[in-house]
Amino acid sequence: MISADTIVALSSGRLPAGVAVIRISGPKTRFVVETIAGGMVKGRVASLRKLRAPDGGVLDSGLVIFFPGPGSFTGEDVAEFQVHGGRAVVARLLETIAGFEGVRHAEAGEFTRRAFLNGKVDLVRTExxxxxxxxxxxxxxxxxxxxxxxxxxxxxxxxxxxxxxxxxxxxxxxxxxxxxxxxxxxxxxxxxxxxxxxxxxxxxxxxFRAGEILRDGFEVVILGAPNAGKSSLFNALARRDAAIVTDEPGTTRDLLEIVLDLEGLRVRLTDTAGLRDAAGKVEAIGIEKARSKAHGADLLLILEDMADPHPVALQREGIATLRVGTKLDLVHGQAAAGGYDRAISTKDGTGVAELLTEIARLAAAQVAEAGDILxxxxxxxxxxxxxxxxxxxxxxxxxxxxxxxxxxxxxxxxxxxxxxxxxxxxxxxxxxxxxxxxxx
CATH class of the missing domain: 1.20.120.430 (tRNA modification GTPase MnmE domain 2)
Structure with missing residues (x-):
């Protein structure tokens, strides 16, 4: 399928940059390239050219590559200009190219859509x-x-x-x-x-769930009573003060989220409001959000202050759970008595690295169990x-x-x-x- 119009767009990343790549596809591609590059361009060979507007004004100098159809990404004639990545340079080039008759700015995904319609890729490869x-x-x-x-x-x-x-x-x-x-x-x-x-x-x-974990992330939710150390752990893993930490119960009232890269896997970690019965109206909304978030988690971290434990009741059937004792620095090695899966201190960092390793292991295990093609x-x-x-x-x-x-x-x-x-x-x-x- 040959499209009636030719499309152009910046195909490289955010500007400014050292190099910007401008891509063109469609029936007017060869004409545009030969006009701007000042003559014939050999297919599939990078040529250093001075780029000029139709009125002869110099736009920039850069590499020009022409891919004749159907042997191109879209199946049509395609060209790329590799130019200096300044905002003004790119804007002027795009304005010049889109000024040719029959050429317009591309819509989102339009190059890949043409590749699909021309039989170059199927829908699964496109996604x-x-x-x-x-x-x-x-x-x-x-x-x-x-x-x-x-x-x-x-x-x-x-x-x-x-x-x-x-x-x-x-x-x-x-x-x-x-x-x-x-x-x-x-x-x-x-x-x-x-x-x-x-x-x-x-x-x-x-x-499918393993595929979702690979694409979107392994969902970890931190739960526990107020002042159990949830926000302190959240900040320690974020390596910044992402959550407010005070001695006052109920400081966290909404969901806070960070994304971690653990051994190549994307992990989404959510801090939640402390779970308790006596709470104000706003805090109660936060607690309800915490319980709702927990239902969709892949792993729950149930935190408990080992110096002043307040267990929380949760319905967590089918969801992996780690009981984490916090404030290890205050109990002087007596953590084993609580039967915790992990014991940590965010004050001196004890046990935090080991907890991250265990989270990564559990995430990798869920993915590995599902097989190769997901x-x-x-x-x-x-x-x-x-x-x-x-x-x-x-x-x-x-x-x-x-x-x-x-x-x-x-x-x-x-x-x-x-x-x-x-x-x-x-x-x-x-x-x-x-x-x-x-x-x-």
Whole structure:
């Protein structure tokens, strides 16, 4: 698909910078490049050129690279100007390029959208590119690279291909039951494979939480009674005074959050209001927020002042929990009597590093248990769930007739195709590409 207009955008990072990259894609790309660069530019070769406006005024000097379509990122003619990264330089170049007839500024994600529409990437790889751009930790980078290289797409397309084959075998049996070269029944083989696939998809869906942890972070919530040392621990891990710490109970009334990088994994740590019954109206709202946040956590740190313990009651079924005794410096080595998982002192730092190591270990364990290829979007999980419901209906309805069961296989294959964009997905494109930055 060749677009009618040509788009331009800054594709590098925040200005000012040492170098800025301006990208163009579309049918007017070659004309724009030859006009600004002052002549022909050889494809896929970086050329140092003096860049001029159509009136002959010098804009800057920099490298020009031209990628002829279809062998480019978008499948169209693409060019990049690598210029000095000053705000005025970039603004003037963008203004000049967008001033050509048929050229306009790109919308968010429009370069990648053209790549998808021209068959250069599928939807899963497209989403992985967005994750790669936004990756902050090593684990996020590895996860995004794996999916950008096609691991997810290959899995979903392999399931879809198996369903297409199964459906073809069933329809062959229906249409050519009297032919000698068609087996009398393919049901045993087909439905055995469908049953196996249902289990494979279920196990894959179960890994979604691990995928969320890799993309969005491992959720750790600090809970405890007032003055249990929650904000002191929060500040120690943030390495700054992010939360107010006083002897007055109820100082923290809202949720405070920091993001940590623990051994390559993104960890979101939330400080909460102290849990107690007698509280003012505002503090009570904070306590309710704390309890609500705890329900969605991957790990709860239940802090208790070992010098003046006040246990808190929580419903935490299915959520990993660490009981952490605080103010170790005040109890003179008597922490073991409380049965705590960890004992710390934020005053002198004792036990804090070991607590971080344990949090990292628990986060890594949740990810490792889920397997290698994980769903990375709720969109994937919803479509996989729909596919499995059709497969279950087909597998568990032997009296429904082969035609109806074959139709369920078609519907399941359709849902798998929608994940990678192998069937019509126009209704979801705007949502997907809106996640991208301008210039990507």
């Amino acid at each position: 992985a590119l967005a994750d790669l751009v936004n990756a902050e930790t090593e684990a996020q980078r590895r996860f995004a690279v794996q999916n950008a290289e096609g691991a997810q797409a290959e899995l979903y397309l392999s399931w879809r291909q198996r369903l297409i084959h199964a459906r073809a075998m069933i329809e062959a049996e229906i249409d050519f039951a009297d032919e000698d070269d068609i087996p009398g029944s393919v049901s045993d083989t087909v439905w055995s494979d469908v049953s196996a696939m249902i289990g494979e998809i279920d196990r894959h869906i179960a890994g 769903p990375s979007r709720l969109r994937h999980v919803e479509l996989l769930g729909e596919a499995n419901r059709f497969l279950l209906r087909a597998a568990e309805s032997p009296d429904a007739g082969q035609e109806l069961r074959a139709e369920d296989l078609r519907l399941a294959a359709d849902r798998l195709g929608r994940i990678v964009g192998a069937v019509d997905v126009e209704d979801m494109l705007d949502v997907i590409f809106s996640q991208f930055c301008i210039g990507k």
